[in-house]
Amino acid sequence: MxxxxxxxxxxxxxxxxxxxxxxxxxxxxxxxxxxxxxxxxxxxxxxxxxxxxxxxxxxxxxxxxxxxxxxxxxxxxxxxxxxxxxxxxxxxxxxxxxxxxxxxxxxxxxxxxxxxxxxxxxxxxxxxxxxxxxxxxxxxxxxxxxxxxxxxxxxxxxxxxxxxxxxxxxxxxxxxxxxxxxxxxxxxxxxxxxxxxxxxxxxxxxxxxxxxxxxxxxxxxxxxxxxxxxxxxxxxxxxxxxxxxxxxxxxxxxxxxxxxxxxxxxxxxxxxxxxxxxxxxxxxxxxxxxxxxxxxxxxxxxxxxxxMADITIDGDLKAQQGIRFNIFQLNQTYLGKDARLNIGPKGFTGEKYGGSTYWDTEAYCIPFYMATKDQQVARNLLKYRYEQLDKAIENAEKLGFSNGAALYPMVTMNGEESHNEWEITFEEIHRNGAMVFAIYNYVRYTGDFSYVPEMGLEVMIAIARFWHQRATFSQKANKYMILGVTGPNEYENNVNNNWYTNYLAKWCINQALENLDKVKDGYDDDYKRIIGLTHLSGSETASWREVADQMYEPIDEELGIYLQQDGFLDKEIIPVEELDSKHRPINQKWSWDRILRSCYIKQADVLQGFYFFEDHFTKQELEKHFDFYEPLTVHESSLSPCVHSIQAAKLDRMDQAYEFYLRTSRLDLDDYNKEVEEGCHITSMAGTWMSIVEGFGGLKIVDDKPSFETKLPEQWDGFSFKINFRNQILHVQVSKSGTEVITYGTEPVDVIINGKEITLQPQLINA
CATH class of the missing domain: 2.70.98.40 (Glycoside hydrolase, family 65, N-terminal domain)
Known part of the structure; x- marks a missing residue:
């Protein structure tokens, strides 16, 4: 209980x-x-x-x-x-x-x-x-x-x-x-x-x-x-x-x-x-x-x-308390005033995780700060990583990489890697992809491309170099593979071809190439500075493209799904619901050897890719992968329920979406993991915000416009939230009678509401 x-x-x-x-x-x-x-x-x-x-x-x-x-x-x-x-x-x-x-x-x-x-x-x-x-x-x-x-x-x-x-x-x-x-x-x-x-x-x-x-x-x-x-x-x-x-x-x-x-x-x-x-x-x-x-x-x-940051929920007091607690703790932890600071997974609530910076910031926290504050706050979080690029290059050099390849740390205070578990330190390299995704996400949301020529492109180049060197060409498969990794599912170590990692590596390389062209065309001085700094050549970028174009993706044709990694179906596939409750949580009840041999997933892995790149896949593909992987997921990471809540909402599985939301929003208040005395789960609290805004609110950017596909849990009479979209405040109100979006900015705003494109005229702030 x-x-x-x-x-x-x-x-x-x-x-x-x-x-x-x-x-x-x-x-x-x-x-x-x-x-x-x-x-x-x-x-x-x-x-x-x-x-x-x-x-x-x-x-x-x-x-x-x-x-x-x-x-x-x-x-x-x-x-x-x-x-x-x-x-x-x-x-x-x-x-x-x-x-x-x-x-x-x-x-x-x-x-x-x-x-x-x-x-x-x-x-x-x-x-x-x-x-x-x-x-x-x-x-x-x-x-x-x-x-x-x-x-x-x-x-x-x-x-x-x-x-x-x-x-x-x-x-x-x-x-x-x-x-x-x-x-x-x-x-x-x-x-x-x-x-x-x-x-x-x-x-x-x-x-x-x-x-x-x-x-x-x-x-x-x-x-x-x-x-x-x-x-x-x-x-x-x-x-x-x-x-x-x-x-x-x-x-x-x-x-x-x-x-x-x-x-x-x-x-x-x-x-x-x-x-x-x-x-x-x-x-x-x-x-x-x-x-x-x-x-x-x-x-x-x-x-x-x-x-600006409040989310209201009508008719569900515990859900309301949960989201406000999460928003409150995020603002207590980080306010964006100082680009030297970041967001530790426990914030100021305990010593666990060392108070350091993880990939949680780029994957989960930036959307919250980007939408509830001035965009400079999110820019400061990106600048934090740019300022540590030299250390990321040093980290990669220590592992044998060269030519300015960068591996951002799993855990850091000053840019140096300071994580002490080998399967995380050396193998959980997907974190590099979150750095590039955060830049892409920032530009997509704010429209501020200036960050890329000023700072972001250098980060993308260094990360592309890493993926290029980390990939191994398989003559047998005539594909590039990424061997010996740990994906977001940390209950699998030292696997070959984690789909999420391989997909992210390919995407990162393509992002670097795409943004190189954009900067070359529109920011000549920055382009010359960056090429001079990185000594990037056409032959090098051509070899990047070859790796991206020939990246291997593990697929099971019979099931029609991407495999979490090579050999995943060699495991005994037993849904979590068939596990005796006395074996839960498995991270406390099972040996590490037994966990590694099992099919059980700590948090979204393949589904993390479907969350990041939702526009790359159809709703039917999401449904097929959700139906296969979620039943195998034990959600023993605080970062797991939010991603699944968002995806369940997109699939119109509102009971499941609500259950996941309640778990992420009250993870600490109700002490689901029996560990709250060690501190609160601060970075996952940003995922709670995403569960409402991106899940039930359905926020995404379509054709450079904010789009809302709203879903109302039957337990709620309504909910509302605000976002700062390109310095225009949008107030979204969802009730049983429909969805209303109001803008308090100075200019008309084009939005898409449940598939219908509308131009909103600004209202007075005190309206």
Whole structure:
């Protein structure tokens, strides 16, 4: 049974009732972030029960030395780890000298958490009973500012609900933090300087090896009845922690609030010697602005995000909550302000996957950011990969490729490959294709071809060179083959001729050739620069074309389907529904050997190709392949349900499409995979958005126009979404009575709605 304790609510994630067994799961689900930093929903006060501490600064990482039993040529030397950063949320609380610790108090009542997605804040409320005649109520709200993204704000309110008492607060900074997943128990951080002055504190830390400098800072104020209280700021300090104290006597029913302003300034954005001054400026701004105004600013910033990104669903509260949770977490993780940053599969919600960049960004995330924000945000994601092209070429050189061939990493922080499983590192090379598809998808959607001559063509050339060198000519078949690979289905390793990989390789080469011609015809200066840079010749491109034209595709003529790879039908083909439930999930119940020999598919593989290249195949072909492969798919990747939801909707299998949608949208909220305590599945959340917009909304680009083939699940009364198409806002509203599309731009827009071409006249923004 799924973990279903989150209360259905359209705009909030709500937990009610104290259950220590859910603490770690809730720390993931109630995580907060602002694109520049994020943190799990750890308690401010001390907690001696099971917890997973996590605070993270975007772009700050450590190269944790690879731990393998034996070395392989080309093997990455390290796994990039997102670092658990110094803790700035800590506020120890003492009631008449006794620590407030929910694991140790006599009783906890009236416990609840709320993550308010509409306004962008997280709040926890409870009553802690110390004895029959002593109890306190705590209401702790915090948020990470969107406007000043180095600042976090905590409003920690305590009321004496039973008895008179002395309340002592100890706000602190703790730089003595470690990761749970260190390979060798190395020290990731060195603490370099601690300063405490008045009510402010600063700790400057430096990461080992990567030499990122981070200043963690705080300032606190004590407030009662709207007035700031003077208090003695007794200092406790060691070589890792700075602790301030503030005490007050409370009579029964009186309330006092500690406000804590804190955050990080890093050397990503400031010179090392400027960090303390930068932190002081943030604190000065915070204290002069004040909590109420900062909170109002947060609400207004989120209102702007939701005005464009929101998806409404009528008549299905859990589905509505699910999509908003996904949209909220995506915006907490990445806002597109900094082209040096990217989207980790866990975002700021946990350490798993190292917080690094995967092909998820290009395959799943770019459509979301492209449609819900200014196109510059998606361009920044593409620029991120262009800036790392030199490293991708180095990665390929380490594996024996030459002449500027590039292999983009499976996992990276700075462009270097840092994945440590050989079948992924060396063989899951289809990721290269996602880089080219993202460029194609961006140009198709935005109409901004300028990216190609400026940056994209160089990427395409380097990737075409890789595929050309990676292919092997088979004299027996008179075809080029790609041997020894792992496709998107990671339950198959070291296979020959994965159809998706071969098809993608052929397409990538043709894209490079096509775009070379376009740039040559229209961008002469860029063309000359690129040819000079790459030393590309006509004979080389001719040899590319030969590989593409003669690329082998495994097909079973009798079934009329593309085979996932050579020999796939040699397996015993038993549908998933015939598997005994005690064997599920197979990745936890079976040996790896048994999984590799089975026919079971982790996520869309052949069907990933049908998703990317839907215009290359007929609906009948999609149906035939869906009917063959989906029954063999165990969906044990978070990236699997969304692709299948989109395709089921295209096939008018709405019950199946809805089931897949609900699974992807509530994957974490209902903890389908029994692992949410490790963090949320951030990149797959973009797939949830695609399930609605591309699946039920049927969005695709046809003849340079947005086309919508809308489908309404019977569980819904209606749904709506907006997209930014070439700087024109389109608002799509689907109900049982039909589909309406409105544009709020400045120019008429040609659209296709359920097969009918229409020219929309713009309406006023406030219409």
């Amino acid at each position: 799924n973990q279903e304790y989150i209360k259905p609510n359209a705009w909030s994630i709500i937990e009610e009732g104290w259950n220590p067994g859910l603490v770690k799961s809730s720390e993931s689900l109630f995580s907060i972030g602002n694109g520049a930093m994020g943190q799990r929903a750890n308690f401010e006060e001390q907690y001696s029960g099971e917890t997973f501490q996590g605070s993270y600064v975007a772009g700050v990482y450590y190269p944790d030395k690879t731990r393998v039993g034996w070395w392989k040529n080309g093997y990455p030397e390290y796994f990039a780890k997102v670092l658990n950063a110094p803790n700035f949320i800590g506020i120890d609380v003492f009631i008449d000298g006794e620590p407030l610790d929910l694991h140790k108090v006599d009783k906890v009542s009236d416990y609840s958490r709320e993550l308010n997605m509409k306004e962008g804040w997280y709040e926890r409320t409870f009553i802690a009973h110390f004895s029959i005649d002593k109890a306190v109520k705590v209401v702790a709200r915090r948020f990470l500012c969107l406007e000043v993204d180095e600042l976090g704000v905590i409003n920690y309110q305590v009321t004496a609900v039973k008895g008179n008492m002395k309340i002592e607060f100890q706000p602190y900074l703790d730089a003595g933090i470690t990761n749970e997943d260190s390979n060798w128990d190395d020290a990731f951080w060195e603490i370099e300087e601690l300063i405490s002055e008045d009510h402010q504190a600063f700790i400057r830390s430096r990461t080992n090896k990567t030499n990122f400098h981070v200043c963690t800072f705080m300032q606190s104020e004590l407030v009662q009845n709207g007035e700031h209280l003077q208090y003695a700021n007794h200092l406790e300090q060691n070589n890792k922690v700075i602790r301030h104290t503030a005490a007050i006597e409370l009579e029964e029913n009186e309330t006092v609030t500690l406000r804590k302003y804190a955050g990080y300034c890093s050397s990503l954005n400031h010179q090392q010697y400027e960090l303390f001054d930068a932190a002081r400026k943030v604190l000065t701004h915070a204290t002069l602005t004040g909590y109420d105004v900062l909170l109002q600013g947060q609400i207004e910033q989120w209102a702007q995000i939701w005005a």
